[in-house]
Amino acid sequence: MAVAEIRGLTVQYGRFTALSDFSVDIPEGCVGLLGPNGAGKTTLIKTILGFVKPATGGGHVLGADILREGPLIRQRVGLMPEQDCHIPGMSAVAFVAYAGELAGMPGNHALRRSHEVLEYCGLGEARYRLVETYSTGMKQRIKLAQALIHGPKLLLLDEPTNGLDPRGREEMLELIRSVSHGKNVNVIVSSHLLPDIERTCDQVIVVAQGKLRAQGLIKDLRKVEGAPIDVELKEENPKFMQALQERGVTLLSAHRNIYRVQGKGLPSDVGKIVFDAATAVGTQVRGYDLAQRSLEEAFLEVIR
Amino acid sequence: MSSPIADLTYRGYDGPLGGVSKRWWAIAKYQIKKQVKNRFLWVLMAASGWYYAIMIIIFFFLEQMAVNNGPQGEQALKGFLANIVWKDQFLLGFSFGQFLFFVMTWILGAASIANDNRANALLVYLSKPCTKADYLLGKWLGIFLPLLLMQLIPTLFFWLYGMTSFASYGFVGAAGWLILKMIPIAVLGSALSASVILGVSSMFNQGRIAGIVFAGLYMVSNFFTVFVKIAILFQGGHGRSRIADIPPALLNLFYCSIDGIQIAIAKNILGTAGSQPFGGGGARQRMAEVPVPSPIFTALIWLALCAAGWAIAWRRVRAVEVVG
Structure with missing residues (x-):
């Protein structure tokens, strides 16, 4: 079953066409979103989240219409953005709990789960520190924690290993692999680092020039013609x-x-x-x- | 980095999730919770009621005199109360609190969006089921509601003192209903301040810079208010004929500031141009106050400032680059 079905999507910024008659079924599991810069990956994710209104086409994400139900989609999806982002003046536990409340969780549930999620993301002992004081690696982890707080059915991870040292990268990839396998969470990883995709994903979607170029299991994509x-x-x-x-x-x-x-x-x-x-x-x-x-x-x- | 006793396995969340509407309340609630913990704001609130406090002290001593000196003291209290126009006292209390309301607005709102801009917090808000309208309304309410509360508390305190101490001196009949007029005054004043600071805050990436710009805006616009006061003094200071010599357009400049427009709202709703502080001067002095501006002029300026604040914020806050 597909977590997202996109049909005939065309998105334009002025005269520039970012996505052209784009159709794809995003399967369950951990899927890598690959493509060169300007391929349309960002636009696809923005459209999935309901931020960009397509010129034509449409689709559904987790059963919700991307044209009309943007907020509902964002409630069911967790986004870990590429850029450094936090709410200033908050400790990690308050920040993650607040993210949960923004997603619609009652305050007491959000606070309890904030502790759990921070433990899971390896920030248990640093949870009372101000987020501003975190290192780059810790900031990456807290972005994952705020995306997980409300128990999303689909996680969108954008360059999740950005700025991480080798050990931090290993740990982050392990976290992603763990959350995307056997935890009933579907994950889309957008990354330029192909080894990261290979480590975490079972399937890939390749986008270039606003069009779907390839989709399938990584092992199928790697097969060589003629089976040498x-x-x-x-x-x-x-x-x-x-x-x-x-x-x-x-x-x-x-x-x-x-x-x-x-x-x-x-x-x-x-x-x-x-x-x-x-x-x-x-x-x-x-x-x-x-x-x-x-x-x-x-x-x-x-x-x- | 993680605790050895913690259960580190990931579990999904199967608890309740509210609807996707009214997310603005979550934002407003957080802002309000944060602001009410700021003790300095409560100190400012108490200080903003200084005029009411002095009036209460004067009343208290006159009451004590009345009790201790018998009929002579009673006469002095009645004589003082005869010069008091209660609605003017509320107007004066509100007007004299303006500078501190400005400081409170500054503290409450200057960083509200600016610091979010700096920390890319919009990514967090907008990746949740919050719309731009939710975000702005939540931020606005987070400034408006504490400001409203802090404007109303000193007024309410003064009113309660009057109701309990001067009921027998005609306070109930003359001013009992005034609290109902003070509520819309505080609502409109707080709404104006919250809208302006929201717009200013959205333009910058640092709360400090937004605060400086807001302060500049306040001071520069206040120049007109001060200018008209000085013009009145140069015209001779007091008397209806002197005020009449000043063109109405010039007099209206008095209200062309963040302070001024709030005083205009108060004058319109209370239906008084005001009088000298502490009941001084009597009827002759009252005429020296800047006349009540037309309600249409007041409403237009109020609407223009509120709309400008919201329009700037609406334009500046965008569904940002969510990914890459």
């Missing part, structure tokens, strides 16, 4: 290459001791040939897997 196989030997062996070619298997590339090969038939048939060739030349096969591109390669190809 990467074979890793114990050490480089030119005879192995020759043996493969003699058996009708095409060598696509060789990088040190890793060979990308493609044969006819099922991968299991090709596998038999590969092992046969290895035995023949007396080398050891250390790895055997369907060849995959990096997400970066896949992304660049999609937006080209």
